[in-house]
Structures are given as C-alpha cells and as structure tokens.
Amino acid sequence: MTDIHSHILPGVDDGSQSLEESLEMLFMAAESGVETIVATPHCNIPGEYENYVSPEIDGLFMYLKEEARRRGAPIKLLYGMEIFATEDLPELLEKGRARTLNGTKYFLTEFSFGEDPYFCADVLRRCRDKGFIPVIAHPERYVFVQDDPQTAFEWCVSGCALQVNKGSLLGRFGYRAQRTAELLIDHGLAACVASDAHGSVSRTTHMGEIREHLTENLGHEYARLLLRENPSRILAGKELLGYEPIPFI
Ligand SMILES: [Fe+2]
Numbered sequence: 737m738t739d740i741h742s743h744i745l746p747g748v749d750d751g752s753q754s755l756e757e758s759l760e761m762l763f764m765a766a767e768s769g770v771e772t773i774v775a776t777p778h779c780n781i782p783g784e785y786e787n788y789v790s791p792e793i794d795g796l797f798m799y800l801k802e803e804a805r806r807r808g809a810p811i812k813l814l815y816g817m818e819i820f821a822t823e824d825l826p827e828l829l830e831k832g833r834a835r836t837l838n839g840t841k842y843f844l845t846e847f848s849f850g851e852d853p854y855f856c857a858d859v860l861r862r863c864r865d866k867g868f869i870p871v872i873a874h875p876e877r878y879v880f881v882q883d884d885p886q887t888a889f890e891w892c893v894s895g896c897a898l899q900v901n902k903g904s905l906l907g908r909f910g911y912r913a914q915r916t917a918e919l920l921i922d923h924g925l926a927a928c929v930a931s932d933a934h935g936s937v938s939r940t941t942h943m944g945e946i947r948e949h950l951t952e953n954l955g956h957e958y959a960r961l962l963l964r965e966n967p968s969r970i971l972a973g974k975e976l977l978g979y980e981p982i983p984f985i
C-alpha cells in the first residue's frame with residue numbers, strides 16, 4: 737500500500753512527538769503492508785503550525801529518513817505537507833514555501849472545518865490555474881460537505897482529487913463522516929484512502945483493518961485502486977484511474 741497522508745515528522749505538529757514514536761509508526765505501517773508513506777506535517781496554519789519550507793524542517797525529514805534506514809525500517813519515506821488553505825495558497829506553492837507531494841504537481845490541502853465553500857472553490861481554481869493539482873484531505877469530515885456532498889462532486893469534476901481518511905470509513909469520526917465517506921466512494925469521487933496518522937497509539941499508521949474493510953465491501957480490485965494504484969500515481973505525478981463521478985442532484 738501507499739499512504740500519502742501522515743503526521744510522522746516528530747515534534748512539528750499534533751502528530752508524532754518523538755523520534756521513537758515516528759520510528760514506531762514507520763514499523764507499524766510496514767508491518768501492516770504499507771510500502772511507501774509520505775510525511776505530511778501541517779503547514780500554513782496561522783499561529784499554530786506554520787512549518788514552511790526551511791533548512792530546519794528539511795533537515796528533520798532527512799534525519800528521520802536516515803534513522804529509519806539505520807534501524808532497518810522496511811518502508812520508503814517520502815516528503816510532502818498538508819497545507820492549510822488560505823487566500824495566498826497558490827502563491828505559497830508557486831514560491832516553494834509549501835511542499836507538494838514528493839515534488840509533483842499534486843499537493844495535499846485541508847480547509848478550516850467551518851470554511852465557506854465559495855472560498856474553497858475559488859482558492860482551488862487559482863491553484864489549478866498555476867498548474868498545481870489539489871488533493872483534498874478528508875472531505876468527508878467537513879460539515880459543509882456532509883450537508884451538501886455535491887460540493888465534493890464539483891471539486892472532483894473541476895480536476896481536484898479527494899483523499900478519504902481510513903478512520904472515517906471505520907466510524908472513528910462519527911456517523912456523518914462515515915456516511916459521507918461511503919457516499920463519496922459510492923459516487924466514484926474518492927481518489928484514495930490514507931491514514932492521516934497522528935501517533936502510534938490512536939490514529940495510527942496501521943492500514944490492515946482498512947484494507948480488509950475495503951476488500952470486503954468493494955472487492956480486491958477497487959481496494960487496490962484506492963490504497964495502492966492511485967496514491968502511487970499521485971506520488972509519480974501521473975493521471976489517476978477509475979474516476980466515474982456521479983452527481984448527487
Ligand atoms: Fe492530516
């Protein structure tokens with residue numbers, strides 16, 4: 737499997753708090769069948785987790801990668817960020833202050849939970865106009881998407897990719913997030929499923945349970961598309977497969 741969303745860099749956000757925890761998360765991912773994982777620290781959350789590209793954060797990524805290699809973690813670690821969407825998001829990407837996923841044109845982004853859908857549509861369009869492709873983290877968790885999933889359909893047909901959280905499908909963020917995640921998948925809107933792991937105890941990097949869940953409910957091929965094929969394509973900057981978006985209205 738390929739996991740494009742994890743807070744595995746130690747001590748920079750609300751994810752891993754130590755090198756040991758990060759290594760535990762890496763081994764746990766590998767043991768559950770993950771071959772590639774992307775470190776995506778929160779970036780551009782004003783006054784909270786800024787984490788813009790800097791020698792310090794790049795150095796921390798290299799340090800974790802080297803420690804993982806030295807301790808024999810059988811997993812590939814790549815670099816990205818989960819970039820909070822503000823008015824200047826397109827400029828942050830253009831100037832290289834925020835990192836895309838593995839240096840491709842795809843970038844992982846999140847919104848404020850109470851964001852105005854018109855703002856989302858506008859900022860996403862301006863990013864696409866500059867040649868970047870948004871991968872929207874956990875759309876099923878936003879109340880405005882739960883209330884009107886057609887918003888997610890419109891993101892999708894305008895050229896954005898949607899990343900659903902494993903925890904939403906497993907019911908860990910409540911009924912509405914679970915139901916919306918299922919709806920997004922039923923309507924052919926999900927590009928991939930990722931861990932959005934925050935630690936080694938809860939919201940972990942373990943992907944075994946979600947693979948079983950998706951295989952049982954959607955079959956082996958579709959589970960593979962969401963957990964391996966499309967996330968690998970994102971990290972290689974390639975076109976995604978299996979998109980047949982069905983509108984809600
Ligand atoms: Fe996240």
